[in-house]
Amino acid sequence: MSIRTNMRGPSRPSAATGGRVIGTILLGAMVLGVAASPAHAASQTASGTGTIKVVVPNQCTLAVSGKWTLPATLQSGGQIPDTYSASDATLDVQCTGDASMQLNIPYNGNVSGGSRRMTDGASHYIPYTLIDRNANTPLDNGGQTTALYYDSANSVFYYNGGPNDGSSVMIGVHVAAQTAPPPGSYSDTLTLSVTY
């Protein structure tokens, strides 16, 4: 809060002021009238200012659209060939600030032996790994959660160390060659979170 007083002296008689001074006075009156329109012909003003403030906390939202899709037919002669996802899910992370954010993809109930698995719901599974599609390298690294750094300014993911890790990460799915399980529709659902 601040207080300031601005006092103007009384007006001089017009006969003693001359046209130029009168013009200045009239201009001042016009400015005051347009800006403030006080009810009476005030000759002095006092001003005060206050700070209006709101603090918006940093917050992130995560939206997922699409899904990782594997070729419709995986089985060939009782074997699943080495396969990569044909299309990828889209992860949209939006945050109110530029604070560092971490995308977490934890293990779920279908995981066994540190391996993510799709299931047909009848206790049949197809193991898979989350990979960096740029390098076709695993992202899980044996942990319970895949953690990636998200650079909101450029809308890209990095390994947990952030941009210092070097190249960005494009998340994909890899199914290694294996014996095919019984025919059916296999899927897995991942629950993602953002830490910021």
Place this chain on the structure above:
Amino acid sequence: MVRASVRIAWVLGVAVGALPVRAATTSPGTSLSVQTTVPATCTVGVSDVTFAAPTGLNISQTDADGAATVTCTNGATYDVFDRGGSNDPQNGNGVHYLALQGQVGGRPGHAPVLTYQAFSDSARTVPLSNPNGSNVFSSGVGTGSAVSVPVYFRLPQQTATFSGSYTDTYNIWVAF
């Protein structure tokens, strides 16, 4: 004899020349008046107002109250009028702007902003800034004591694009 006469005349001349000085000290005195004029004065202070922090990206409508404290000398007639926020654009429409601190510009179109409004009534139906009329929202006669004139602020529902501290400086003047 001649010499004696000259001496007398010289003495008289000195005496006559001193007479006007003594006469001035005994002439009738002139009056000296002492006076001063105490001008009407007013001061005004405006309280700082902080809206409750939103919890999400979408900011819900939030209200906060402030006040202008006016102090005028006894008998001074005054009007309290609104001068809007320092971030207001020219020819503003009564909408004020909280600018994200640390950003260049601090005006609509130059930096992330949030809008807010100021009202003279608690129901928030009478905007304080009326570009088409008088901005006077309170008047009175000074008593020498401070008078609190409430100002009601509202942060309407909107979406923030960046986190951080958004501020504006609100200006209220008193004409007297």
